[in-house]
Amino acid sequence: MSKKDSKENFFQNVYEVVQLIPRGRVTSYGAIASYLGAKGSARMVGWALIASHPMTKIPAHRVVNRVGMLTGKQHFDHPGAMQERLEQEGVRVENDQVADFEKLFWDPSKELL
DNA sequence: GCGATGACTTCTT
DNA sequence: GAAGAAGCCATCG
Numbered sequence: 743m744s745k746k747d748s749k750e751n752f753f754q755n756v757y758e759v760v761q762l763i764p765r766g767r768v769t770s771y772g773a774i775a776s777y778l779g780a781k782g783s784a785r786m787v788g789w790a791l792i793a794s795h796p797m798t799k800i801p802a803h804r805v806v807n808r809v810g811m812l813t814g815k816q817h818f819d820h821p822g823a824m825q826e827r828l829e830q831e832g833v834r835v836e837n838d839q840v841a842d843f844e845k846l847f848w849d850p851s852k853e854l855l
Numbered sequence: 856g857c858g859a860t861g862a863c864t865t866c867t868t
Numbered sequence: 869g870a871a872g873a874a875g876c877c878a879t880c881g
Contacts, residue, residue, distance in 0.1 A: 771863055775876095781864090783876045788862035795862095807863060814862030 752778055756790040759850050760800045766832040767848040768840055770808050777850040792817060803827040810843030 755778045763769055771784035780786055791802045791814065803824040807813045815824035815838060825835040834841040
């Protein structure tokens with residue numbers, strides 16, 4: 743831990759935020775990135791989830807893109823698991839897209855504030 | 856070491 | 869308003 747600390751911190755932050763997402767709620771990569779200060783680097787958030795998925799048990803299915811589309815469902819154990827899990831939590835998903843995404847949107851910088 | 860790709864977002868045409 | 873291109877940072881080939 744010396745120079746890599748910054749990067750690790752970013753990953754840790756993502757895990758914390760995603761784990762703090764209330765059940766039946768979803769968020770976007772940009773929101774997390776912006777909250778962490780990586781505004782513009784939403785891709786890193788996605789990478790963090792990929793790395794975190796097999797590492798930590800975080801509800802990555804609660805994280806979707808800006809339009810609420812389950813873009814990363816393919817990265818789950820089984821395609822469709824993401825949607826099933828969301829529905830299991832009370833989130834309605836249609837055509838790999840979160841219904842009422844704006845309503846279920848969970849902004850860390852606003853809700854967590 | 857350079858090029859290409861990726862669970863995205865935002866600006867510009 | 870919609871479509872295309874660029875930007876961002878890290879990992880893989």
